[in-house]
Amino acid sequence: MQERYNASLIEQKWQGIWEQEQSFKATEGSQREKYYLLEMFPYPSGRIHMGHVRNYSIGDVVARFKAMQGFNVLHPMGWDAFGMPAENAAIQHGTHPAKWTSENIENMRMQLKRMGFSYDWDREFATCHADYYRWEQLIFLKMLERGLAYKKQSTVNWCPDCQTVLANEQVEDNCCWRCDQEVVPKELEQWFFRITEYAEELLEFTDRLSGWPESVLTMQRNWIGKSIGCEIDFRLESSDVVIKVFTTRQDTLFGATFMSLAPEHPLVAPLTTAAQQAEVAAFLKKVQNQDKIKRTSDEYEKEGVFTGSYCLNPVNGNRMPIYIANFVLMDYGTGAVMAVPTHDQRDFDFARKYKLPMTVVIQPEGELLEPAAMTEAWTGSGRMINSEEFDGQENETAKITIADALEAKKCGKKTVNYRLRDWGVSRQRYWGTPIPVIYCDACGVVPVPEAQLPVVLPTDIVFTGEGGSPLAQVDSFTQTSCPTCNGPARRETDTFDTFVESSWYFARYTCPDDVNGPVDKKKAESWLPVDQYIGGIEHAVMHLLYARFFTKVLRDLGLMDIDEPFTNLLTQGMVCMETSSCPTHGWLYPEEVDAGKCTQCGADVKLGRTEKMSKSKKNVVDPDHLIKQYGCDTARLFSLFAAPPEKDLEWNEQGVEGCSRFLNRVWRAVYDNHALIQDPSVKPEVTDEGRNLRRIVHRTIKKVTTDIDDSFHFNTAIAAIMELVNAIYAFERKTEHPGVMREALETVVSLLTPFVPHIAEELWSTALGHEDRLSTGCWPRWDEAALVEAQKLIVVQVNGKVRGKVTVPADISEDDLKQAALHDDNVARFIDGMTVRKVIVIPGRLVNVVVA
RNA sequence: GCGAGUGUGGCGGAAUUGGCAGACGCGCUAGAUUUAGGAUCUAGUGUCCAUGACGUGGGAGUUCGAGUCUCCCCACUCGCACCA
Numbered sequence: 053m054q055e056r057y058n059a060s061l062i063e064q065k066w067q068g069i070w071e072q073e074q075s076f077k078a079t080e081g082s083q084r085e086k087y088y089l090l091e092m093f094p095y096p097s098g099r100i101h102m103g104h105v106r107n108y109s110i111g112d113v114v115a116r117f118k119a120m121q122g123f124n125v126l127h128p129m130g131w132d133a134f135g136m137p138a139e140n141a142a143i144q145h146g147t148h149p150a151k152w153t154s155e156n157i158e159n160m161r162m163q164l165k166r167m168g169f170s171y172d173w174d175r176e177f178a179t180c181h182a183d184y185y186r187w188e189q190l191i192f193l194k195m196l197e198r199g200l201a202y203k204k205q206s207t208v209n210w211c212p213d214c215q216t217v218l219a220n221e222q223v224e225d226n227c228c229w230r231c232d233q234e235v236v237p238k239e240l241e242q243w244f245f246r247i248t249e250y251a252e253e254l255l256e257f258t259d260r261l262s263g264w265p266e267s268v269l270t271m272q273r274n275w276i277g278k279s280i281g282c283e284i285d286f287r288l289e290s291s292d293v294v295i296k297v298f299t300t301r302q303d304t305l306f307g308a309t310f311m312s313l314a315p316e317h318p319l320v321a322p323l324t325t326a327a328q329q330a331e332v333a334a335f336l337k338k339v340q341n342q343d344k345i346k347r348t349s350d351e352y353e354k355e356g357v358f359t360g361s362y363c364l365n366p367v368n369g370n371r372m373p374i375y376i377a378n379f380v381l382m383d384y385g386t387g388a389v390m391a392v393p394t395h396d397q398r399d400f401d402f403a404r405k406y407k408l409p410m411t412v413v414i415q416p417e418g419e420l421l422e423p424a425a426m427t428e429a430w431t432g433s434g435r436m437i438n439s440e441e442f443d444g445q446e447n448e449t450a451k452i453t454i455a456d457a458l459e460a461k462k463c464g465k466k467t468v469n470y471r472l473r474d475w476g477v478s479r480q481r482y483w484g485t486p487i488p489v490i491y492c493d494a495c496g497v498v499p500v501p502e503a504q505l506p507v508v509l510p511t512d513i514v515f516t517g518e519g520g521s522p523l524a525q526v527d528s529f530t531q532t533s534c535p536t537c538n539g540p541a542r543r544e545t546d547t548f549d550t551f552v553e554s555s556w557y558f559a560r561y562t563c564p565d566d567v568n569g570p571v572d573k574k575k576a577e578s579w580l581p582v583d584q585y586i587g588g589i590e591h592a593v594m595h596l597l598y599a600r601f602f603t604k605v606l607r608d609l610g611l612m613d614i615d616e617p618f619t620n621l622l623t624q625g626m627v628c629m630e631t632s633s634c635p636t637h638g639w640l641y642p643e644e645v646d647a648g649k650c651t652q653c654g655a656d657v658k659l660g661r662t663e664k665m666s667k668s669k670k671n672v673v674d675p676d677h678l679i680k681q682y683g684c685d686t687a688r689l690f691s692l693f694a695a696p697p698e699k700d701l702e703w704n705e706q707g708v709e710g711c712s713r714f715l716n717r718v719w720r721a722v723y724d725n726h727a728l729i730q731d732p733s734v735k736p737e738v739t740d741e742g743r744n745l746r747r748i749v750h751r752t753i754k755k756v757t758t759d760i761d762d763s764f765h766f767n768t769a770i771a772a773i774m775e776l777v778n779a780i781y782a783f784e785r786k787t788e789h790p791g792v793m794r795e796a797l798e799t800v801v802s803l804l805t806p807f808v809p810h811i812a813e814e815l816w817s818t819a820l821g822h823e824d825r826l827s828t829g830c831w832p833r834w835d836e837a838a839l840v841e842a843q844k845l846i847v848v849q850v851n852g853k854v855r856g857k858v859t860v861p862a863d864i865s866e867d868d869l870k871q872a873a874l875h876d877d878n879v880a881r882f883i884d885g886m887t888v889r890k891v892i893v894i895p896g897r898l899v900n901v902v903v904a
Numbered sequence: 905g906c907g908a909g910u911g912u913g914g915c916g917g918a919a920u921u922g923g924c925a926g927a928c929g930c931g932c933u934a935g936a937u938u939u940a941g942g943a944u945c946u947a948g949u950g951u952c953c954a955u956g957a958c959g960u961g962g963g964a965g966u967u968c969g970a971g972u973c974u975c976c977c978c979a980c981u982c983g984c985a986c987c988a
Contacts (some may be wrong), residue, residue, distance in 0.1 A: 095988050135988065195949050206960060208986070267908055269984075274907050294938070338931090439971090472985090479986065592908075625910095664981085693929070694916055700981075702916060713943095768918065769946085771928035781945090847924045852969045854924055878955090892968055893928040898923050902968045 053726060054816045057719035059376040059683025062814040067168050069813075075117075075828055076170040078126040080578050087123035088579050088616075089115045090558055092595075095132045096156035096178075099347055100163045102627040102665055103588070105675050106691040106701060110624060110766070111586045112169045115690065117760050118807040119170070120831040126579050128561040129171040131157050131163065133180035134550045136219060139483045139522075142515040148512065149483040153180055163675065167684045168810055170827070175564045179553035184560065185485040186506030187570035188552060190600075193488060193499050200246045203497070206476055210238035211846050214518045217480040242478035243487060243546065247601045251276055251470040263620030265698070268592045275593045277471025282455050284390065285579060286311060288323075289362040295319060298385035300469055301395065302458065303450040306439040307413035308390040311363055311374045312402070315339045316382035321388070323374055325360030332376065339378050354379055354401045360364050364453065366463040367454075368440070376403060393429065394421065400429040413438050414447045439691040475548045475598065482513060482522040484547030492534035492541040501535050521545045544802050554595055555602035558582050558617055568744030569611065576612055585618035589698075592623060622764055625700035626664045626690075629671040639670040642705075662702055662891060664695065673703055685808035688710040690805055692766040714774060715811055718804065721780050722797055722819045728787065729794035745783050746838050752776040753834035756803045766807065773803050794820075802832045845863050848873040849900040850882040866893050873899040 065735035070076065091111035094104055115127040131153075138149035157178060164171070176182055195201040209218040211228035217238075223230045245255075250584050255276045258269045281300040288295070295311060313320055315336050324332045335357040356377035363372050372390075379812065380389050380396055393410045403410055416434040436442045458464030486507040488500035500507055510529045513522050523529055523545040534541040556570065562579040565570035587595075596618075603617040632640045634650035634657055644651050665672045678687045689711040696699040735748055752772050759769035780796050783789075798820055805812040805826045816826045840868030841862055846869065848856040856876035860869060870891055873879060879901065886903035893899050 092988095099988090132988070137987085186966095221987045271908050275984085279909095383962090476986075479985090545949080549914080549986070551986095554988085588988095589909085589982060590988085591983095594985065595988085628981095696917085699910080699917090704916065704930075706930050707916065714929080716943090767916095768928080771918075774928055845924090849923085849969075852923095852967095857924080881955095890968060892923090894923060899969055900970090 063810040082124040084124040087118045106270040113806040128175040132176040133178040143517040162889045182506040189488040207237045211397045245475040275425040279470045286363040296386045303447040304392040306397045307392040311379040312389045313388040314382040317387045323359040323361040328360040397429045478546040480521040487544045489544045495536045555598045586622045589623040629703040631671045734791040742792040750834040750838040847898045
């Protein structure tokens with residue numbers, strides 16, 4: 053073996069061997085139990101960043117660990133290749149999105165390969181290829197057939213100057229990022245997926261996702277936002293006609309003191325009394341000119357007018373004047389709102405303006421609300437008052453009990469409401485999956501026949517960033533004939549939201565080359581669901597909810613057999629780094645700082661806060677430099693050791709050096725004992741010293757195994773291996789224990805494999821003389837017998853403060869332990885002259901003497 | 905604003921889940937080795953008025969015992985439906 057550790061040499065050697073031996077190829081039909089491990093696939097932005105290094109290092113530990121435990125592992129990688137940055141690059145630099153994307157993929161694939169991740173590269177695909185998106189188009193057609201996809205009006209951000217739709221990200225302070233022109237809302241006909249149809253199931257199944265972090269499930273439940281609302285009938289004072297009202301705050305019903313109708317409400321005309329006629333007509337005319345979106349926004353002036361009529365509160369019979377209000381919309385709910393000024397801000401503003409009565413019906417804890425003294429509505433929780441038999445209930449409880457009471461009195465009924473809205477999937481962009489429909493003047497919206505799929509993105513496009521969707525300007529694409537009547541027709545020019553591609557890619561990995569459908573049911577069945585999914589916490593709601601929704605849709609379309617896509621979920625934190633800036637040159641890259649000075653002007657560099665690594669703040673580390681300097685094993689080790697996966701990781705150059713130093717230390721430990729441990733047949737020697745080191749060896753196996761398997765605590769697993777290496781260095785009578793030494797070093801190398809596979813394989817084969825491969829070999833097992841300790845160190849406290857320590861036989865009785873504790877010199881000193889009130893004994897751990 | 909998190913030495917982080925706070929690593933100090941530097945090895949390293957006291961963002965509480973449980977407050981981070 054080599055005396056010195058040469059990372060770059062051995063890393064390239066082993067990456068070559070794994071590729072040649074196809075070590076990570078996943079195949080169906082194995083006797084071994086399957087394990088599908090997936091990390092969120094990357095957007096091909098150009099180069100991998102530390103977030104990728106971390107995400108994929110975490111995944112690789114689990115994939116390699118499971119493979120060593122004997123599972124048949126599927127660990128694929130691919131590209132989330134559609135999206136805005138490709139189109140922006142085209143606008144700014146004239147490169148075609150397809151070329152830009154494929155060059156980025158080439159580059160990033162090379163970088164990922166250089167990291168030595170155990171992917172089955174044969175399954176790689178990019179979502180921008182027609183081989184992938186044609187199946188997405190097919191899924192869309194099936195959804196259309198079932199009414200799960202539909203069109204409706206909705207608003208987009210519109211830049212009047214560029215004549216184009218802007219993403220939220222492209223709007224800064226309500227202005228266009230390119231031209232600074234104010235952005236205006238614009239109504240467009242757009243495609244939607246009926247995710248609300250699945251709201252109940254998506255909610256219910258959150259209770260069964262026991263392998264997901266509770267915080268993510270809570271966020272999803274809140275996002276779906278199920279609530280029980282009511283439809284309530286308010287009878288007019290003068291007749292039996294009723295005004296139907298929809299509300300989710302039936303708990304405030306006793307506080308409803310007036311009624312607000314939408315200006316378009318059909319009862320407006322009949323309810324307006326002769327005396328109010330002129331005023332109402334003027335108000336209606338004014339509202340007609342107001343924009344619908346603005347009318348409901350918080351800042352807009354709440355205005356209204358009295359109709360002259362009254363209705364009755366169904367629970368307490370109170371007379372409620374009926375108003376017309378500009379913020380009530382006819383197309384939401386029933387077009388009528390019961391107004392509770394004390395507990396709704398808009399009603400509060402309205403009541404103050406028109407001097408309408410107020411009654412408090414919910415009292416918050418520790419505060420007494422008086423209508424006259426209130427400056428804003430109380431919309432939080434509290435106890436019911438002024439609500440007759442419901443007084444004293446929590447308002448959340450009262451939502452149910454009042455709803456029940458209304459149903460019983462036949463003046464209302466319960467309704468279920470969700471905060472979740474249908475998923476708008478239309479994008480007025482080029483670089484996305486074309487939505488496969490055709491518009492015909494005679495036949496209307498006509499789906500593209502399945503046989504004509506895929507609808508391929510045309511390539512001859514000019515990108516200006518102005519004038520709407522680029523696709524709309526390509527006549528050869530838009531002009532087509534109607535599949536139904538053969539008459540002239542035009543194609544849909546909107547493309548899908550890129551979340552659509554990432555909603556089913558995990559299923560496609562099970563059969564990436566299938567030419568018969570989106571998924572090969574048999575193969576999908578053998579691999580799905582994903583056993584472990586790993587990715588950023590920022591995807592807690594949207595991506596993960598959409599993927600769950602798609603799984604259920606594909607199931608109901610008969611394409612798959614699972615209810616949920618991801619059995620276990622690990623959400624990893626961000627990678628952060630200290631920011632640096634120069635007074636004249638602004639943000640600086642780490643390589644632009646030398647000994648605290650700016651390399652351009654020599655000025656003192658100001659250190660800023662530690663923030664998420666981003667190009668804009670220049671607090672980024674290029675993985676390529678890191679690999680070149682230390683090797684990928686060191687890069688992997690640091691990103692795993694510096695923090696537990698779910699927490700943010702602070703990048704630190706000196707920490708990286710520490711990890712590099714540790715690998716050198718491991719190499720030397722093996723090298724120094726190389727001659728001693730050549731014979732694999734020697735059994736571990738049974739002496740006190742030998743037994744001691746063996747106990748540490750087996751304790752480490754147990755700790756590393758459970759840290760990886762139970763909790764992904766890679767940082768503590770690595771710390772334990774470091775302790776074992778320290779113990780090997782400290783082990784003085786090495787030469788007398790070749791068997792124990794060999795076992796210890798083999799254990800270190802084996803346990804390190806999932807974290808730093810290259811150095812591990814190299815030591816395993818060249819120093820330890822093994823013919824087999826560690827990566828596809830066996831994970832070590834611990835020997836319980838080796839863990840047993842004869843003596844235990846017990847802490848003795850007096851009144852909860854540590855006053856002494858006693859070493860006792862491990863199997864000591866409680867009484868004997870108590871005696872040993874009380875007779876410890878220092879303990880005796882502290883209980884001298886006091887009365888012992890109580891002695892608490894925690895076997896194997898601690899004794900606490902309570903004195904007074 | 906709404907929803908979800910996080911907060912422990914000079915720094916990153918540990919703590920068998922209510923039982924020795926600070927494992928492991930970085931940094932720092934001293935010594936050994938070396939022509940020197942680097943590398944390596946050994947020892948030390950929470951604070952202070954130091955046989956002890958104090959100490960896990962701040963404040964209160966439960967307990968023999970609280971980083972861990974309860975309540976209130978503060979600071980920061982993520983998501984909020986067209987970034988991915």
